[in-house]
Amino acid sequence: MDGTIGSDPRRPQKVKTYDFVKDPPEGITSNDILSFMGLIFSVLGLLLKIKYICWLAVYCVMIHFCNSSYREEGKQTFSLVM
Amino acid sequence: MHPTHTLSSNWLILCLCIFVLFFQLTSSDTGKRGQRRVVENFDQDDDDDLDQYYSDGEFDLPRDVTDNGDEIDADIDTSEVAWNDVDGEDREDSDDEDFDNPEYSSFDEVDIENEEYRSSDRKFSPDPQMTITESKVPVRSTLDAYLGEMLMAVGICVYLLCFLIGRARGERMITAWFEANSDLLYENFSLVGVKDNEHKFLKEREDIYRLWCSGRVGCDGMMFEINLDKRHDLISRMVAIIKSVPDKITITAMLPKEETEHIVFALSTKKQLSRMLKEYEDLIFFASTKVPCDRFGFSQGVLVSACESQEAISSIISTQIAKIIETHFDCFESLHISDQYIGTKADNDPEVVTETPSVTCRIILKLNVPAKRKSIGSRSADMAKMLPMTHLALMLIDRVRKLKLSKETHMKTQKNRAKFQEGQDKKKNTQRMEAAQKKKEEKAKAAHDALMQETDPNKAKKMEEKDRKKQMKKTGVQAKIVKVK
Numbered sequence: 001m002d003g004t005i006g007s008d009p010r011r012p013q014k015v016k017t018y019d020f021v022k023d024p025p026e027g028i029t030s031n032d033i034l035s036f037m038g039l040i041f042s043v044l045g046l047l048l049k050i051k052y053i054c055w056l057a058v059y060c061v062m063i064h065f066c067n068s069s070y071r072e073e074g075k076q077t078f079s080l081v082m
Numbered sequence: 083m084h085p086t087h088t089l090s091s092n093w094l095i096l097c098l099c100i101f102v103l104f105f106q107l108t109s110s111d112t113g114k115r116g117q118r119r120v121v122e123n124f125d126q127d128d129d130d131d132l133d134q135y136y137s138d139g140e141f142d143l144p145r146d147v148t149d150n151g152d153e154i155d156a157d158i159d160t161s162e163v164a165w166n167d168v169d170g171e172d173r174e175d176s177d178d179e180d181f182d183n184p185e186y187s188s189f190d191e192v193d194i195e196n197e198e199y200r201s202s203d204r205k206f207s208p209d210p211q212m213t214i215t216e217s218k219v220p221v222r223s224t225l226d227a228y229l230g231e232m233l234m235a236v237g238i239c240v241y242l243l244c245f246l247i248g249r250a251r252g253e254r255m256i257t258a259w260f261e262a263n264s265d266l267l268y269e270n271f272s273l274v275g276v277k278d279n280e281h282k283f284l285k286e287r288e289d290i291y292r293l294w295c296s297g298r299v300g301c302d303g304m305m306f307e308i309n310l311d312k313r314h315d316l317i318s319r320m321v322a323i324i325k326s327v328p329d330k331i332t333i334t335a336m337l338p339k340e341e342t343e344h345i346v347f348a349l350s351t352k353k354q355l356s357r358m359l360k361e362y363e364d365l366i367f368f369a370s371t372k373v374p375c376d377r378f379g380f381s382q383g384v385l386v387s388a389c390e391s392q393e394a395i396s397s398i399i400s401t402q403i404a405k406i407i408e409t410h411f412d413c414f415e416s417l418h419i420s421d422q423y424i425g426t427k428a429d430n431d432p433e434v435v436t437e438t439p440s441v442t443c444r445i446i447l448k449l450n451v452p453a454k455r456k457s458i459g460s461r462s463a464d465m466a467k468m469l470p471m472t473h474l475a476l477m478l479i480d481r482v483r484k485l486k487l488s489k490e491t492h493m494k495t496q497k498n499r500a501k502f503q504e505g506q507d508k509k510k511n512t513q514r515m516e517a518a519q520k521k522k523e524e525k526a527k528a529a530h531d532a533l534m535q536e537t538d539p540n541k542a543k544k545m546e547e548k549d550r551k552k553q554m555k556k557t558g559v560q561a562k563i564v565k566v567k
Contacts, residue, residue, distance in 0.1 A: 012272040015297040018305065055234045062238065066245050067315055069287050 034064040241316045248314030249288050251461075255329070256283060256291050256308060258462035262469050270476055271304070272297025288314045300483035302336040304475070329451035329461075330415075331468060333475045337443035342421045343485040344495035346390040347398065349375065349407075350416035355386050364422040367502050378404045384411070390498065391491050398481050406474050413471055415448040419482060422502060445482060447475050 038060030045054035225232075260282065267274045273296040275282025283291040289310045296303035309330040312318035318327075346368035348358055355372065359365050369388040378399045385407075389395050398419065407414050423446075424439040449471050451464050487495065529549065536542045 009270055009299045010272045011297050011299050013297075014299075014302070015273045016303050017296070018294045018303060052230070058234075059237070059241075062241065063315070063317065066241075067287065067312070069290075070285055 031064055031067050031069075034060050034067075038064060244316040244319065245288075245314045248312070248319070251313050252288060252310050255310060255462050255465045259308065259331075259465040259468060260293075262466035263472050266469065266472055266476075267295055270298055271295040283308075288312075298479075300337070300341065301479050302338055304336070304479075305332075305334045307332040307334070326453065328453055329465070331449045331451065331471070333445075333447040333449070333472070335445040335447075335475060335479050337421070337445065337479070337482060339421070339441075339443050342443040342482060343394075343487055344390070344492065344499065345394045345398070345419055345421055345482065345485060345487075347387065347394055347419045348389070348417065349385060349387045349399070351384065352386050354416050355388060358416060358418065359388060361426045361428070362418070362420075363424050363427060364420045364502075365418075367505070368420075368422065368498060375399070380404060380408055390495060391487065393487055393491050394485065397485050398478070400481065403474065403477060403481070406470055406477075410470055412452045413449045413468065415450050416446075417448075417478075418444075418446040419478070420444060422499065424506075445475065445478050447471065447478070 038057045041053050041057035041060060045051065045057055264274070273294075275293055275295070276284055283293050285291055289312045291308045291310070293306040293308075294303060295306070298304070309332070311322060311327050311329055346364055348355060348362075348365055348369060350358060352372075359370065359372075365388060368390045371388060373387050373389060373392070373395070375385045375387050378395075378401075387395055387399075407417075421443040423442050423444045449468065451461075451468065453461070453464070529545075533542060533545050533549075536545060
């Protein structure tokens with residue numbers, strides 16, 4: 001089985017680069033919801049002074065970080081963690 | 083190219099932040115600590131301050147000192163001492179009404195009647211029978227106090243462990259796929275992967291990998307997108323126990339528009355095809371009719387196609403291609419070939435996307451990696467077995483490149499495309515007009531609001547004049563013409 005018929009199908013002059021930035025936006029993902037929840041929990045934990053809510057915020061941020069896309073800037077993630 | 087930030091720096095930031103948060107959370111619990119401090123101080127036998135007052139069974143309190151510096155003799159009969167108010171006034175001379183208040187009058191009577199409070203018998207030494215015994219105050223052990231924090235930390239460690247293991251597994255599977263397909267890709271494409279990058283794949287996320295290949299006849303480029311199951315996420319692993327999600331590979335070949343014949347075609351199972359016919363705009367317009375594919379050698383009723391012209395299907399689906407699909411039917415999900423591809427309805431939602439979609443020629447082959455066994459070694463082997471599907475994609479590129487429709491079919495398809503283009507242009511125009519109308523309304527509202535908020539009457543008059551002149555300009559020319567007549 002061969003996808004090529006006959007001569008070499010390669011064409012170096014036809015090389016094109018793919019513009020990854022132009023991919024369509026995904027919309028609101030579960031990761032965005034997690035980051036929002038982390039923010040809410042952290043604020044609630046600080047206001048109500050309940051430590052387990054703060055721990056929930058830590059978990060939300062950690063899960064968001066582990067599932068984040070590499071396109072997102074590190075600054076955004078860092079500010080969320082802080 | 084992607085903006086890059088190294089993984090190691092992100093991990094350092096995360097570890098630092100978790101450490102800071104952990105430290106703050108554990109040190110912020112002041113309520114219990116306060117109590118523990120009191121208990122600890124009590125337990126430490128640090129009673130040097132008390133020893134000086136405790137001797138020979140008697141507990142002598144420190145004696146009061148007068149303003150002159152003389153000690154007040156404890157045996158003095160204090161009944162004659164005037165009880166002064168806080169502000170120094172003699173109570174007996176006070177005209178305070180409260181003094182005559184029946185609520186307070188009983189107090190002195192009680193004092194006088196109660197022998198304990200008789201000042202003549204009053205001594206500062208306590209009852210000699212009273213002894214102070216050391217009592218052991220129960221103090222919680224340090225570990226029990228931090229049980230909650232330890233549990234949370236263990237949870238974090240478990241999640242991070244799952245993350246590291248899942249990520250390693252994913253990378254192993256990707257490596258297995260690439261090792262199996264690399265020879266074929268290097269034979270067919272001049273560019274395989276990202277230039278100047280040791281890892282050919284572009285890692286979108288821990289579960290999404292992309293490989294771009296370019297420089298081939300009949301094809302501008304080919305994108306391999308591998309969507310793995312989220313093995314790095316503990317919550318997804320727990321959900322996968324109930325409902326497993328297969329690993330998916332999407333092969334998208336971008337075809338040159340000038341070399342591609344008119345073809346819009348989709349092949350899939352009935353259920354999947356009905357879903358596709360609702361999502362993809364080009365299929366909705368061009369290929370709304372479903373045709374069974376039994377004559378191509380597929381099992382009866384399994385696969386159904388939707389197409390613009392029967393001639394195109396016969397040219398594309400050769401016996402060899404049909405055999406490959408039939409053999410690897412567990413991998414095959416859908417095939418979509420189109421020279422009028424503009425994406426799905428969701429991609430082109432005018433509320434989300436402002437730019438009009440561009441028409442491209444594409445072959446989209448969606449595959450599922452079969453999950454017969456669950457060990458990672460077998461999963462990597464399953465990924466390597468996807469090599470025939472890469473062959474299939476390359477064969478499809480060659481078949482589409484060599485496709486030649488008859489004149490009649492070509493004219494028919496040309497008319498369809500003209501209609502489609504008209505529809506797209508109309509859509510574009512209506513969107514533009516709506517956007518322009520919105521802008522106008524917003525401008526008028528802003529001007530009106532500014533006028534209402536203006537306090538200076540002169541300025542308000544000027545603004546009104548301006549508006550009137552503008553309105554006159556729009557309608558003024560016609561009025562002039564009428565006047566001349």
